[in-house]
Amino acid sequence: MIPASLGKSEMSANNIYSQGWSLDDVRWDLFDPSKIEPWMVTAVKAAALVEFNAPDYVSYLKRIFPDAATQAAMEEWGKEESQHGRALGRWAEMADPTFKLADTFARFREGYRPAQFQGDGTTSIRGSKRGEMISRCVVESGTSSYYSAIRDATDEPVLKEIAGRIAADEYRHYRLFFETLNTQAEPDLPFWRKLIVAVGRVNESDDDELAFAYYCAAVPKAREAAQPYVRAQCAKASYGTILRIYRRRHVQKLAQMVSKAIGADPQGRMTNLAGALLWRMLRVRAGLSRVSAAQEA
Numbered sequence: 001m002i003p004a005s006l007g008k009s010e011m012s013a014n015n016i017y018s019q020g021w022s023l024d025d026v027r028w029d030l031f032d033p034s035k036i037e038p039w040m041v042t043a044v045k046a047a048a049l050v051e052f053n054a055p056d057y058v059s060y061l062k063r064i065f066p067d068a069a070t071q072a073a074m075e076e077w078g079k080e081e082s083q084h085g086r087a088l089g090r091w092a093e094m095a096d097p098t099f100k101l102a103d104t105f106a107r108f109r110e111g112y113r114p115a116q117f118q119g120d121g122t123t124s125i126r127g128s129k130r131g132e133m134i135s136r137c138v139v140e141s142g143t144s145s146y147y148s149a150i151r152d153a154t155d156e157p158v159l160k161e162i163a164g165r166i167a168a169d170e171y172r173h174y175r176l177f178f179e180t181l182n183t184q185a186e187p188d189l190p191f192w193r194k195l196i197v198a199v200g201r202v203n204e205s206d207d208d209e210l211a212f213a214y215y216c217a218a219v220p221k222a223r224e225a226a227q228p229y230v231r232a233q234c235a236k237a238s239y240g241t242i243l244r245i246y247r248r249r250h251v252q253k254l255a256q257m258v259s260k261a262i263g264a265d266p267q268g269r270m271t272n273l274a275g276a277l278l279w280r281m282l283r284v285r286a287g288l289s290r291v292s293a294a295q296e297a
């Protein structure tokens with residue numbers, strides 16, 4: 001079942017950018033260095049590192065979902081996520097020739113390896129297959145809205161194109177996990193349980209993954225000793241950049257997608273409240289009490 005009651009922007013993005021693109025399809029020749037902004041370059045570097053980590057997620061998901069069809073879908077999903085990392089990394093290397101995706105990714109991977117990727121467990125850390133898929137839907141809701149926001153925030157033509165292509169992929173990933181969620185033989189989870197999984201996954205955006213990716217993106221290896229990793233500082237700076245990219249409408253879309261995944265009404269009052277709370281959480285984590293009128297749009 002495809003979620004039908006979500007907004008139109010991702011759907012139209014899907015129409016423009018279909019699945020199965022490659023780096024050769026991107027118009028790299030349109031790159032305009034006069035349109036790049038340093039804070040956006042850091043955000044793109046950090047995103048490239050997180051995306052490029054996808055093979056670890058694929059191994060983990062394949063342990064939890066032993067059936068061949070789901071495993072094949074996860075393999076394909078992982079390839080697309082890795083390509084997102086390569087596309088964003090290539091753009092960042094053009095914007096900052098001192099940046100090298102491979103070297104920076106090696107630093108990131110050395111410092112960030114969550115426990116579930118290191119073991120060989122066949123049970124999801126979310127407690128069930130359905131819980132795992134709700135968690136994946138939350139992540140894809142986040143990435144889909146984030147790349148839509150980057151697409152809307154940048155005037156650099158190549159980044160605009162890459163972000164548009166990736167946002168369309170992320171929306172398709174959300175649909176893949178949503179469909180996988182609803183075809184599990186396990187009984188449906190009670191609503192409160194789904195809510196706990198979703199809120200738990202949103203809260204995990206406070207963990208090391210984003211903060212450490214931001215650190216590796218912002219601090220070159222040569223400056224590591226002078227400027228060591230301080231998680232709280234990096235998390236705050238990372239959220240400051242995220243808040244600079246997001247507009248209120250992107251966060252509302254995120255809330256609608258998560259609501260749909262847990263069986264709530266995407267247009268209902270609870271979803272509106274969740275969107276407002278998420279927007280507030282972003283501001284708090286970025287250390288800002290208020291945002292501009294433009295950001296509220």
Ligand SMILES: [Fe+2]
Nearest residue numbers: 051081084143
């Ligand atoms: Fe991605």
Ligand SMILES: [Fe+2]
Nearest residue numbers: 140143170173
């Ligand atoms: Fe994705």
